[in-house]
Amino acid sequence: REGVRATLERHRGAVETLHRAAGHEQSSYGIAYREGLRAETPDLLALLRAQRLLLADARVAFADADEQRGLRVLATMTRLASSVEEESTLITALVGIAAERMMLAAACDAIASKEAWAAHDGFLDDLQAVTAGLDHGAMMRRVAGAWGAAVLHAVASGEYSMDLGPRGGTIDIPQDLTAADLARARAVVDELVTVPYGSDTEHFATAGERAGLADEGVGGDVKGFAKGIPRAQSVQAHRQLLHAAIALRRMGRDAGSYPAQRPPIPELSEPDPFTGRPISYSVDDDGAAVLVLDGAGDLLERVASKAAASVTPIVLPPPG
16 A cells, blocks of 8 residues: 555656646547548557556545545546547547546445445535546447548548558458448447347347458458447446445435335436346345446456456445
8 A cells, every 4th residue: 555655646746637637628639530540549558557547546545534535536537538438439439438447446446435424415426426427328329420431431532451550450441342331330330339238249249240241341340349339338337336326325324224125226226238137236134235237247258358357346334
């Protein structure tokens, strides 16, 4: 812990710069979308390193019972994630999702704190507000629309094979690709947004085949969306888990205990958008409430890196 604190102090200037940046309503990473598939993205890994620094700062703040500083850090983490998610490429969407996952991990730690402040209305209201997040379904549709426009632009320009230069690799587009082919691929991607990954994993695995395109190039992009969309769904489900815990924490505080049976909280009643099942709810013998995205870890292992393939259950301490 002392090592973490020392690292944060060495980078305190960077953290304060991130807080100042989060205060701006608009953002841009300077992506030249007019260049279509050739458009370059900035060093997005630097943003994830910054988010990891903020994650450590948030955990230290909550461990020190400095909930207001912790909330400020969470707000900055949310803004960093949304600033990337507001761009319109698949890679920026995936980086934004990864950044939001880190923010939610810190927020879930906070809601499970045994400290009295974690059950106060002011803290719970603020935690709900700073973790609102974007509509990831709309985000993925927007990204797919931008991708489709870029492919059409390349076809219209006769650029069927492009060397990506410093980024490495090439992009190959079938010379017989038509607008109808691309519309079919877009329809497959748009439809995936509406299907919880856990309800039909095979549906996502066969997305490329249903798009009717070769595995390389444009068909490979469809497969990329078939992995990116479940990751987006998993973050939405993680946020639903957190907001269910916020509502439940209020209920337990007011009643003196958590209900033995599943309470009528919308976040607990509605299936989550990733597993397609309601969040698992139970109360331990000691009175603690346990909330779990049942099966989420196994599903995430199919579409995400090992480091991201987990959603830790939330264990709320007994009220009082």
